[in-house]
Amino acid sequence: MQWQKLVVQVNNQARAAVENILLEAGSLGNQLITDQLSEQIKIIGYFDQDQDLSVKIKEINSRITELKTFGLDPGRVDLQLEQINETSWIHQWEKYYNIQHISRFLTIVPRWKDYQSKDSRETVLRLDPGKSFGTGMHPTTVLALHQLEFLLKPNTRVFDVGAGSGVLSIAASLLGSGEVVAFENDPEAVLAAKKNLALNPMAQKVSFHQSNLLAAADGKADLMLANILPEVLVQLIPTVGNYLVHNGRFILSGINSAKEKLIVDLLAANGFVIESSSQMQDWCALVAKFEQD
């Protein structure tokens, strides 16, 4: 299978915004290459070959150029499209993917790295994201994991919408939740998530389902997770109340700061009260409480 790689060279100050533009254009994962001697960085977006990027490149270029109107100078912008084969794509990820200490008590370790925890309180999550989103390195995943660690109570029933590599679902189980039911519309991601579950035998009662948003959900959750782009959150939010208990919490991530107000207003209109908002780079995560009967 062939992939396409879009290499974008810009000024470092536009990094978070450009990463977001690539993800919104359909990049399945971004890789960052920095040079300590230069302000210029390279952001590489990986796209499925089926995507016609000839039109999208123009759109991406003009969105990057428009950043100037928001006070972000992207500098000299250069975009190069390259074809790559699947093996080298996965190889690239493995090269740049490292052990990540998400918090004092949660560490994500790539499947192929050795790691011995020295602290019995530390939870170690083994992961091989393959082609699916959710290495644990992206700010949106880190923000969701921080909120999950903070909010999770023992035996809570969790729904994870847009499970990707399964990172949030597996973390929820390892951190002590009850049943975790995860939904993902990409069949390849569902397979990757199931393989990741097998890498973590301590994660119990987790199931992954191929489903458009909550279409395959049954019953109600105490805690809902969704790290998905705002365009998808907008479709999801009006349905969440049917699947969340009264006073249940909803952790939303994947929101670029410019879309925060839109999501906050939609949550309020659907019976949610915002409890907190956290920020990393240009990304925002929200915790909302469902107060409607």
Ligand SMILES: C[S@@+](CC[C@H](N)C(=O)[O-])C[C@H]1O[C@@H](n2cnc3c(N)ncnc32)[C@H](O)[C@@H]1O
């Ligand atoms: C940003 S990734 C998040 C992955 C992982 N949960 C994490 O936090 O790192 C969003 C995921 O949502 C999935 N997704 C997008 N639209 C969806 C939909 N309508 N129904 C189910 N999953 C969807 C994508 O395939 C992708 O795996």
